[in-house]
Amino acid sequence: MKNIKRREFTTGMLGSLLTLSFVEAICSNNLIAAPVRVATNKWLAEVEEASHAMKTQHCSQADWQNKIAEIFSRVEQKDLLRAIDFDRLSKKLKLVGTHEGVIETTPKRLAGMPEELAFSCFIYGMTKRASIPPHCHRNMTSMHMPIGGTLHGWHFDRISDEKDHVITKPTLDKTLAIGEVTTISDEKDNVHWFQAESEVAYTFNIGVYEVNAADKFTGRQFYLDAAHGEKTDGDKLRVRKLSSQEAYRIYGS
Numbered sequence: 001m002k003n004i005k006r007r008e009f010t011t012g013m014l015g016s017l018l019t020l021s022f023v024e025a026i027c028s029n030n031l032i033a034a035p036v037r038v039a040t041n042k043w044l045a046e047v048e049e050a051s052h053a054m055k056t057q058h059c060s061q062a063d064w065q066n067k068i069a070e071i072f073s074r075v076e077q078k079d080l081l082r083a084i085d086f087d088r089l090s091k092k093l094k095l096v097g098t099h100e101g102v103i104e105t106t107p108k109r110l111a112g113m114p115e116e117l118a119f120s121c122f123i124y125g126m127t128k129r130a131s132i133p134p135h136c137h138r139n140m141t142s143m144h145m146p147i148g149g150t151l152h153g154w155h156f157d158r159i160s161d162e163k164d165h166v167i168t169k170p171t172l173d174k175t176l177a178i179g180e181v182t183t184i185s186d187e188k189d190n191v192h193w194f195q196a197e198s199e200v201a202y203t204f205n206i207g208v209y210e211v212n213a214a215d216k217f218t219g220r221q222f223y224l225d226a227a228h229g230e231k232t233d234g235d236k237l238r239v240r241k242l243s244s245q246e247a248y249r250i251y252g253s
């Protein structure tokens with residue numbers, strides 16, 4: 001199973017109806033050698049399977065969102081924090097000013113997983129003075145899960161675009177619990193925004209870039225003044241597009 005290639009990984013994934021799933025195969029293989037590591041990192045293989053399926057058009061972005069929520073509902077926080085090396089990496093995050101801090105984390109792959117994963121993992125941190133300002137993504141899906149402190153999250157569906165504005169519909173506005181999964185995509189909840197309610201707060205982030213390989217743009221598309229929209233058409237908001245500088249000035253303090 002070592003050094004398995006992408007094509008073999010995919011074949012295993014699609015063959016899951018005929019035999020045990022590829023995730024199960026990987027975990028069975030690793031279980032013999034490292035029971036603790038399998039317990040902590042099985043989610044890594046499952047996220048890879050879901051992310052690769054989405055990037056190869058075998059599932060929709062909304063399917064990926066549902067699957068990610070289901071996977072992380074089964075992961076123990078203490079196991080996750082150990083797998084992503086939270087204690088060490090969070091100390092390296094520079095949390096100054098109004099920008100969020102971010103650092104990449106590379107959980108150990110199980111034997112049998114491809115060298116290059118379909119997704120990336122990051123730890124974000126922010127002080128009360130900072131935020132992840134409201135922004136939309138294009139050609140990217142993203143998960144944020146609070147893993148420390150207290151965090152408020154907002155989501156918005158992106159209904160339509162105008163030249164300098166976007167019509168949004170609020171879909172989430174709440175203080176998030178530790179371990180509560182939030183996801184956004186091109187299809188559902190395209191805009192998100194996070195603000196620390198405690199002195200410091202952290203989130204675990206998964207990002208899948210270039211969901212559609214034909215579209216070369218991927219990532220944050222632009223920022224939005226989501227808190228100051230003009231009500232329109234019932235429960236919708238017409239909000240102004242912002243530059244990065246404007247967004248951090250308005251949503252940092």
Ligand SMILES: [Fe+2]
Pocket residue numbers: 135137142192220
């Ligand atoms: Fe984002």
